[in-house]
Amino acid sequence: MTEPGRQAVVSVEHLSKHFGAGSARVDALIDINIEVPSGQVVGLMGPSGSGKTTLLNCMACILEPSGGRLTLDGEAVYDDHWLKADLRRLRLDKIGFIFQYPNLLPFLDATDNVAVVLHLAGLGAAAAHKHAVELLDYLEVGHRKHAMPAQLSGGEAQRVAIARALANRPRIILADEPTAPLDSARARIVMDLLRRIAIDQSAAIIVVTHDEMILDRFDHIYRLRDGRLETDELSRAPAGADH
Numbered sequence: 001m002t003e004p005g006r007q008a009v010v011s012v013e014h015l016s017k018h019f020g021a022g023s024a025r026v027d028a029l030i031d032i033n034i035e036v037p038s039g040q041v042v043g044l045m046g047p048s049g050s051g052k053t054t055l056l057n058c059m060a061c062i063l064e065p066s067g068g069r070l071t072l073d074g075e076a077v078y079d080d081h082w083l084k085a086d087l088r089r090l091r092l093d094k095i096g097f098i099f100q101y102p103n104l105l106p107f108l109d110a111t112d113n114v115a116v117v118l119h120l121a122g123l124g125a126a127a128a129h130k131h132a133v134e135l136l137d138y139l140e141v142g143h144r145k146h147a148m149p150a151q152l153s154g155g156e157a158q159r160v161a162i163a164r165a166l167a168n169r170p171r172i173i174l175a176d177e178p179t180a181p182l183d184s185a186r187a188r189i190v191m192d193l194l195r196r197i198a199i200d201q202s203a204a205i206i207v208v209t210h211d212e213m214i215l216d217r218f219d220h221i222y223r224l225r226d227g228r229l230e231t232d233e234l235s236r237a238p239a240g241a242d243h
């Protein structure tokens, strides 16, 4: 929930999404309302088929909602239709993506996996390399900067992927099961890094997860069931308060 006077970085109002029509119609999202302020990491949970990925894809402007409103970083982007012509640009400017598997380029070392994105974003090669090393240090994986993806552990590879997702300094980070392949200790390290990023970058981070071991790492948990948000949203103490 957004505290008074604190602007939501992600605001979803009365959002709906259906697929198909007539007897084949599936109501994947029904009247969803979510607000995520800066500095918060929120979880999106629910059984298989409850609408988590559909909601994440709508927030990412990858999937067009069927109705409602979506505001990202103070900009209205959807109000019963897209309000922005260039959704690709919007994604590049505002959103970082983290996936279940890091999807690193196997023929580039850790540094170049990050630098290539910075270079695509317009930095010169030397500046991209320097900033890539800074990002790897920030993600506490700087000591592996010369390692090839095949030489990285699952947790290290995910941290390199997170460094890559930060290349455009996004205010919004959307993560789809980022800790699924990790053991509990590594999952907690990744979640603690996401928290640090949310605070340092005034970002809003939304994590789809089934991982019960990281529940205490979220500021809020939103639970979906059959396309609806359950009303008994669990409010958690800010992570870090008790450890």
Ligand SMILES: Nc1ncnc2c1ncn2[C@@H]1O[C@H](COP(=O)(O)OP(=O)(O)OP(=O)(O)O)[C@@H](O)[C@H]1O
Pocket: 019, 020, 026, 027, 028, 046, 047, 048, 049, 050, 051, 052, 053, 054, 055
């Ligand atoms: N492209 C599509 N066409 C038709 N139906 C779809 C499509 N995408 C999703 N659905 C349906 O929408 C509902 C929500 O699916 P969604 O993938 O968002 O669930 P989920 O909670 O992410 O599930 P999981 O945990 O298994 O990934 C499901 O009934 C699914 O079958």
